[in-house]
Structures are given as structure tokens and as C-alpha cells.
Amino acid sequence: MKIGIIGFGSMGSMLMHKFLEAGTLLQEDLFISNRSKERLSEIPERYPKVNVMKNNEEVIKSSDIVFFCVKPTDMKEVAEATAGFFKEGQHICAVNACIRFNQLNTIFPNASCSIVIPSVTGEVDKSVTLATFNQFVPEREITLIKKLMGTFSSVVIIPENELGICTDLTSCMPGFIASIFSIIVEEALSRSTLSKEDIHNMIITTILGTSKLCVDQKMPFDKIVERVATKGGITEEGTKVIESAFPETVRTLFQRTKERRESTILNWPGHFNKKNE
Numbered sequence: 001m002k003i004g005i006i007g008f009g010s011m012g013s014m015l016m017h018k019f020l021e022a023g024t025l026l027q028e029d030l031f032i033s034n035r036s037k038e039r040l041s042e043i044p045e046r047y048p049k050v051n052v053m054k055n056n057e058e059v060i061k062s063s064d065i066v067f068f069c070v071k072p073t074d075m076k077e078v079a080e081a082t083a084g085f086f087k088e089g090q091h092i093c094a095v096n097a098c099i100r101f102n103q104l105n106t107i108f109p110n111a112s113c114s115i116v117i118p119s120v121t122g123e124v125d126k127s128v129t130l131a132t133f134n135q136f137v138p139e140r141e142i143t144l145i146k147k148l149m150g151t152f153s154s155v156v157i158i159p160e161n162e163l164g165i166c167t168d169l170t171s172c173m174p175g176f177i178a179s180i181f182s183i184i185v186e187e188a189l190s191r192s193t194l195s196k197e198d199i200h201n202m203i204i205t206t207i208l209g210t211s212k213l214c215v216d217q218k219m220p221f222d223k224i225v226e227r228v229a230t231k232g233g234i235t236e237e238g239t240k241v242i243e244s245a246f247p248e249t250v251r252t253l254f255q256r257t258k259e260r261r262e263s264t265i266l267n268w269p270g271h272f273n274k275k276n277e
């Protein structure tokens with residue numbers, strides 16, 4: 001099976017490294033292109049047999065499955081420019097949550113298409129990859145994509161209309177978590193003589209420990225709150241603040257990401273149906 005990657009940025013390069021590290025693919029079965037050629041220069045030194053292609057057309061002509069790893073705002077232009085090079089039987093995989101099958105179908109009619117959303121935490125082999133498939137994808141291609149992505153992540157198959165919220169919970173979440181904790185670090189810094197590094201390390205160890213409690217002891221979040229926030233204690237005072245003020249932030253966050261996705265989706269041809277969000 002020959003795999004193409006168009007767009008060698010954060011996601012494209014992660015996919016290449018992960019497919020090769022896990023031995024799921026041979027170097028010679030990977031075909032890669034990128035708009036700026038400088039980004040591709042790191043490939044030959046580490047993986048001399050990976051096929052670095054001159055342009056997207058060459059990638060498409062050589063591959064059975066083509067991963068489009070370009071920004072959501074570039075996807076329409078790249079898809080339209082390359083649609084003519086696809087032949088029957090090839091699989092189009094959009095690594096992009098701001099897209100829907102009815103839009104892909106306007107550019108790639110009757111083609112086998114998937115939307116696959118990895119997460120940057122896949123780099124450390126702890127992530128969820130979301131996947132959804134259109135009606136033209138045969139079972140063997142679903143199995144293959146599950147196998148490819150499953151070597152470094154937990155693959156969760158979702159219906160297309162769950163892409164929005166599930167993306168917030170997985171691929172966006174490292175960014176949300178990091179921004180919450182950066183605020184906590186800064187506030188703690190203003191109230192302490194400790195260094196930023198010390199505060200950062202205390203928090204990181206505690207986050208890792210909390211995750212381990214959830215995983216190793218199958219402890220749900222509300223149980224952890226119950227264990228730590230003893231009645232009348234200090235933690236309880238803090239959790240009361242979170243429970244009263246944070247829900248509004250989360251509501252606004254989900255609303256704003258939804259609106260942003262919709263505005264990107266609406267820039268596409270085809271009839272975006274709000275039910276698909």
C-alpha cells in the first residue's frame with residue numbers, strides 16, 4: 001500500500017515519523033510533498049528511501065491513500081487544484097475537522113473519503129485519533145486506516161456530525177489544557193518567590209499523577225474531587241470557585257470553536273448542512 005502526504009508541517013511530519021517508527025510502512029512506500037521545499041530537506045538524511053516528490057501531482061499519481069495535511073484555510077484550494085490527478089479507487093483522507101463529506105464530494109465525486117483527526121500528543125504515543133468515513137469507503141480501507149493510525153494512537157470512529165465537539169475534546173485539548181495551566185503558572189508566580197520552572201514542575205507532576213489516578217485506578221473526575229476536597233477544607237473552597245465560574249468559560253469556548261469551524265466550512269462550495277456540525 002502506497003501512502004501520500006501532502007503538506008509536511010506539524011501533522012504531516014508527525015504522521016511520517018510515526019508510520020516509519022512503528023514499522024507500519026516501508027520508507028519506499030511513502031510519497032511526500034510540501035509547498036515550500038525547505039521543510040522537506042530534513043527527510044533524506046533520516047529516511048533516504050522516502051520519496052520526496054516535486055509536487056502534489058506526483059504524490060497523488062504514486063499513492064493509494066493521500067493524506068491532505070494542509071491548514072483548513074488552504075484545503076479548498078489544494079483540493080480543487082489536485083482533484084484532476086486522482087483516479088478511481090484512490091482514497092482521499094482529510095486531516096482537517098473544518099470540512100464535511102458533502103463538500104469533499106463536490107470536488108471528488110463518488111470518491112472514497114475519510115476525515116482523520118490526529119492529535120499532537122500522538123508524538124508521545126498517548127492520543128486519540130478521530131476517524132469518520134463516507135459511504136464509498138470499502139471495509140478494507142477502514143481497516144487499513146485504523147491500523148496505520150492505531151500504531152501510535154487510540155482510533156475512535158465517530159459519526160461525521162460529532163466531529164466538532166470530539167475535535168475540541170481531543171486534537172484541540174492539548175492547547176486548551178496548556179493555556180489553562182499557563183494562567184495558573186502566572187498567577188502562582190505572582191504570589192510566590194519560587195521560579196517559574198519550579199512551579200511548572202510541581203504542576204506537571206500533579207497533572208501526570210491525576211491522570212494516572214484516572215487510568216490506573218479507574219477513578220472518575222468527580223471521585224477525585226470528592227477525595228481531595230474534604231468538607232470544610234481549603235480544596236473545597238477552591239473547587240466551589242471553579243464550579244461557579246468555570247462552566248461559563250467552557251460554554252463560551254465550545255460556542256466559539258463551533259462558530260469558527262462553521263465559518264471555515266461555509267467558505268466551501270456545496271451545501272453545508274448545520275445538522276452536520
Ligand SMILES: NC(=O)c1ccc[n+]([C@@H]2O[C@H](COP(=O)([O-])OP(=O)(O)OC[C@H]3O[C@@H](n4cnc5c(N)ncnc54)[C@H](OP(=O)(O)O)[C@@H]3O)[C@@H](O)[C@H]2O)c1
Nearest residue numbers: 007008009010011034035036069070071072096118120171
Ligand atoms: N496541529 C495540530 O495539533 C493538529 C491536530 C489535528 C488536526 N490538525 C489539522 O491538520 C492540518 C494541518 O495542520 P498543521 O498543524 O500540520 O499545519 P502546518 O504545520 O501549518 O502545516 C501545513 C503544511 O501544509 C503545507 N501546504 C500548504 N499549502 C500547500 C500546498 N498547496 N501543497 C503542499 N503543501 C502545502 C504548508 O507548507 P509551507 O511550508 O509552505 O507553509 C505546511 O507545511 C490542519 O487542517 C489542522 O486543522 C492539526
